[in-house]
Amino acid sequence: MAELLKLSGINKVYGEKIKTQVLFDIDLAFEAGSFNAVIGESGSGKSTLMNIMGTLDRPTSGEVVINGTKTASMTKDQLAELRNQTIGFIFQFHYLLPEFTVLENVLMPALIRKGRIDDRDKKRALELIDLVGLSRVKSNLATDLSGGQQQRTAIARSLINEPKIILGDEPTGNLDSQTTESIYTLLREINQEIKSTFIIITHDQRIAEKADRILEIKDGRINLDVDKYVAKTGGNA
Amino acid sequence: MSGLSFRIAWRFLKSSRGQTILILLGITIGVSVQIFIGSLIDGLQRSLVDNTIGRSSHITVEPAGSARYFERDDDLIIQLTADEQADKLAVSYSNSGFMVYEDETWPLLFRGFELDQADSIYRFSESLVEGDMPANSSEILLGSALAAETGIEPGDMITAVNPEGKSSELTVSGIFDLQVSSINESWAISDLIAVQELFSADNQLSSIEIQIEDVFSADTIAAGWSGLLSEEQKITNWKDQNASLLSGLSGQSASSYMIQVFVLLAVLLGISSVLAISVVQKSRQLGILKAMGIKDRAASWIFLAQGLILGTVGSIIGTGLGLLLNWSFSVFVKNPDGSSLVPFYFDPVFVFVSMFIAIIAATLAAFIPARKSSKLNPIEVIKNG
Ligand SMILES: Nc1ncnc2c1ncn2[C@@H]1O[C@H](COP(=O)(O)OP(=O)(O)OP(=O)(O)O)[C@@H](O)[C@H]1O
Numbered sequence: 001m002a003e004l005l006k007l008s009g010i011n012k013v014y015g016e017k018i019k020t021q022v023l024f025d026i027d028l029a030f031e032a033g034s035f036n037a038v039i040g041e042s043g044s045g046k047s048t049l050m051n052i053m054g055t056l057d058r059p060t061s062g063e064v065v066i067n068g069t070k071t072a073s074m075t076k077d078q079l080a081e082l083r084n085q086t087i088g089f090i091f092q093f094h095y096l097l098p099e100f101t102v103l104e105n106v107l108m109p110a111l112i113r114k115g116r117i118d119d120r121d122k123k124r125a126l127e128l129i130d131l132v133g134l135s136r137v138k139s140n141l142a143t144d145l146s147g148g149q150q151q152r153t154a155i156a157r158s159l160i161n162e163p164k165i166i167l168g169d170e171p172t173g174n175l176d177s178q179t180t181e182s183i184y185t186l187l188r189e190i191n192q193e194i195k196s197t198f199i200i201i202t203h204d205q206r207i208a209e210k211a212d213r214i215l216e217i218k219d220g221r222i223n224l225d226v227d228k229y230v231a232k233t234g235g236n237a
Numbered sequence: 238m239s240g241l242s243f244r245i246a247w248r249f250l251k252s253s254r255g256q257t258i259l260i261l262l263g264i265t266i267g268v269s270v271q272i273f274i275g276s277l278i279d280g281l282q283r284s285l286v287d288n289t290i291g292r293s294s295h296i297t298v299e300p301a302g303s304a305r306y307f308e309r310d311d312d313l314i315i316q317l318t319a320d321e322q323a324d325k326l327a328v329s330y331s332n333s334g335f336m337v338y339e340d341e342t343w344p345l346l347f348r349g350f351e352l353d354q355a356d357s358i359y360r361f362s363e364s365l366v367e368g369d370m371p372a373n374s375s376e377i378l379l380g381s382a383l384a385a386e387t388g389i390e391p392g393d394m395i396t397a398v399n400p401e402g403k404s405s406e407l408t409v410s411g412i413f414d415l416q417v418s419s420i421n422e423s424w425a426i427s428d429l430i431a432v433q434e435l436f437s438a439d440n441q442l443s444s445i446e447i448q449i450e451d452v453f454s455a456d457t458i459a460a461g462w463s464g465l466l467s468e469e470q471k472i473t474n475w476k477d478q479n480a481s482l483l484s485g486l487s488g489q490s491a492s493s494y495m496i497q498v499f500v501l502l503a504v505l506l507g508i509s510s511v512l513a514i515s516v517v518q519k520s521r522q523l524g525i526l527k528a529m530g531i532k533d534r535a536a537s538w539i540f541l542a543q544g545l546i547l548g549t550v551g552s553i554i555g556t557g558l559g560l561l562l563n564w565s566f567s568v569f570v571k572n573p574d575g576s577s578l579v580p581f582y583f584d585p586v587f588v589f590v591s592m593f594i595a596i597i598a599a600t601l602a603a604f605i606p607a608r609k610s611s612k613l614n615p616i617e618v619i620k621n622g
C-alpha cells in the first residue's frame with residue numbers, strides 16, 4: 001500500500017547552548033487509511049514527533065515526506081498550503097477560535113483554502129456537525145461549549161477539507177472515560193468511512209489497543225511497533 | 238486583501254468590543270479635533286481676509302508715475318470686464334474740493350463712481366443710515382460724522398466747490414456709515430459724471446477697481462493683466478499692500494498644520510499600541526489559524542484590515558463630529574452685532590484629504606503589529622497551550 005507519510009532519520013535537538021536531544025534517528029512510515037496510536041511516557045517526545053509530522057516544527061536532521069513530497073525544501077507558504085489541504089489537526093487543548101461559532105470554526109479551514117464559503121462547504125460542515133452530534137449547538141460561540149463538545153467541534157473541523165492525514169495529540173486528554181470512549185468510536189467510524197489516515201497520541205491503554213497499529217516512544221526512540229493493519233486487511237506490505 | 242482576512246478582522250473587532258470602541262473613540266476624537274481646528278482656522282482666515290478686503294479693491298489700475306489721472310479707455314474696461322477671473326469692476330474719479338453749507342466751508346474728497354457698479358464692491362446702499370442712494374447726477378452722499386457735525390439731513394442742499402472756484406449745487410440724498418471715521422468725515426460719494434464735471438475732467442479716471450474670486454491669486458492675475466495697460470497706467474494688488482497680514486496668515490496656517498500633525502501622530506501611536514497588544518492577545522488564535530494553513534500575508538492582513546476598518550469608521554464619524562463642532566461654533570459663538578465670530582466654512586478638499594490621510598495612517602499604524610503577527614510561529618502557541 002501507498003506510504004502516505006514517511007519519516008527517515010529524524011533527530012530533534014532543542015536549545016542552542018545547552019543541547020537536549022529529544023528524538024533519535026526515527027524511521028517511520030504510515031500507510032493510507034490506517035489508524036495508528038502513539039503511546040509513551042510523559043516527556044518521551046510524542047508531541048515533538050507529531051509536530052514534526054504535521055510540519056509545524058522542523059527536525060534538526062532527517063526527512064519528512066508527505067504524499068510523496070519532501071517537506072524540507074518547501075517554503076512557509078507551501079507548507080501552510082500543504083497543512084491546509086492534507087492534514088487535519090486535533091490538539092490536546094481544543095484550540096477553537098473563541099470569536100467564532102461552532103459552524104464557523106468547522107468552516108475555517110475551508111475559508112482559509114478558498115477565501116470564501118459556498119453552499120457545498122456549508123452543507124458538508126453541517127453534515128460533519130451532525131456526525132459529531134453537535135447540530136443543537138452549531139450556532140453557539142466556541143466558548144459556550146462543554147469540553148467534550150469543543151473536542152468534537154475540533155474533530156469536525158479537522159475533517160472539513162477531507163485531509164488524507166489526521167493528527168491528534170491526546171484529543172481526549174481532559175475528558176471523562178465515557179466521552180473518551182464515544183469520541184474514539186467516532187474517530188474509528190470516520191476512519192472506516194472516509195479512509196483518512198489517523199495518527200493519535202493517547203495515554204489510554206484501552207484506546208490504543210483498538211488501533212491498527214501501536215507505536216511506543218521511549219526516550220525519543222521507537223520502543224515498540226505492533227502492526228495489526230496488514231494482517232486485518234490481508235494486504236501485503 | 239482576501240475576504241478571509243477581512244472576515245477575521247471584522248470578527249476580532251466585534252468580539253473585543255470594549256477595545257474597539259476605545260480605539261474608535263481615539264480616532265474619532267483625533268479626526269474631529271483635526272477637522273475642527275483646520276476648518277476653524279480656515280474660516281477665521283477667510284473672514285479676516287473678507288473683513289480686510291471684502292469691501293475694497295483687490296486689483297487696482299492706477300495712473301503711472303506722478304500723474305493723478307489717466308484717460309478713460311473703454312477697450313481696456315471691456316477686456317477686464319470680460320475676463321473670467323474678474324468678478325466685479327468699478328471705475329472711479331476722485332478729487333479734493335470743498336463743501337459750503339450755511340456759510341461754512343468743509344474740505345471733502347469727492348469720489349465719483351458709476352454707482353450701480355461700485356455698489357457691488359463697496360455696498361454703499363447697505364451702509365446708508367439715512368435717506369437713499371443718489372438717483373441722478375445732482376445728488377450726493379455724505380458721511381455720518383460730517384452729517385453729525387454739520388446737522389445736514391437728507392434733502393438738504395449743499396454747494397460743492399473745486400479748488401479753482403467752480404461750483405455746483407447738489408442735494409444730499411443719504412448719509413452713509415462705512416465704519417471708518419476718517420471716511421465718514423471726509424468722503425462725498427456721487428455719480429462719476431457729476432464729479433468729473435465739477436473738476437472739468439471729462440473722460441478722466443483716477444482708478445479702475447476690480448474684485449476677483451480667487452483673492453489669493455491677486456498678484457499673479459495682476460501680473461497677467463499688466464500687458465493690457467498703456468504707459469500712463471500701472472496695476473497694483475492688495476497683497477502688495479498687506480504683507481504683514483499675509484505673513485500673519487501663513488504663520489497661523491503653519492501652527493494649524495503643526496497641531497494637526499501632532500494630533501494625527503498621537504492617534505497613530507494609540508492605534509499602533511492597541512493593535513500591538515491585540516496581536517499578543519490574539520496570538521493563540523493566530524497560532525491556530527497558522528496551524529490550519531493560513532499564510533503569513535493573510536495573517537498580516539488581519540491586522541492591516543483592522544487598521545483600515547477602524548480608520549475608515551473613525552474618520553467618517555470624526556469628520557461628522559468635527560463639522561458639527563464647527564457648525565455649532567458658528568451658530569453659538571457670536572460677535573456683539575450678532576454675526577458669527579467664525580462663519581461655518583466647509584472646504585471639501587481639506588475634509589476629504591484629512592479623512593484620506595487618517596485612513597491611510599490608521600492602516601499604516603497597523604503595519605508593525607501586522608509584521609509581528611506574520612513572524613509568529615504556530616508551534617509556540619501549540620506547545621505552550
Ligand atoms: N523548547 C524546548 N527546549 C528544550 N527542551 C524541550 C523543548 N520542548 C520540549 N522539550 C523537551 O522535549 C521532551 C519531549 O517533549 P514532548 O512535548 O515531545 O513530550 P511528550 O511525549 O509529548 O510528553 P507529554 O505526554 O507530557 O505531552 C521533554 O523532555 C521536554 O522537556
Ligand SMILES: [Mg+2]
Nearest residue numbers: 046047048169
Ligand atoms: Mg505531549
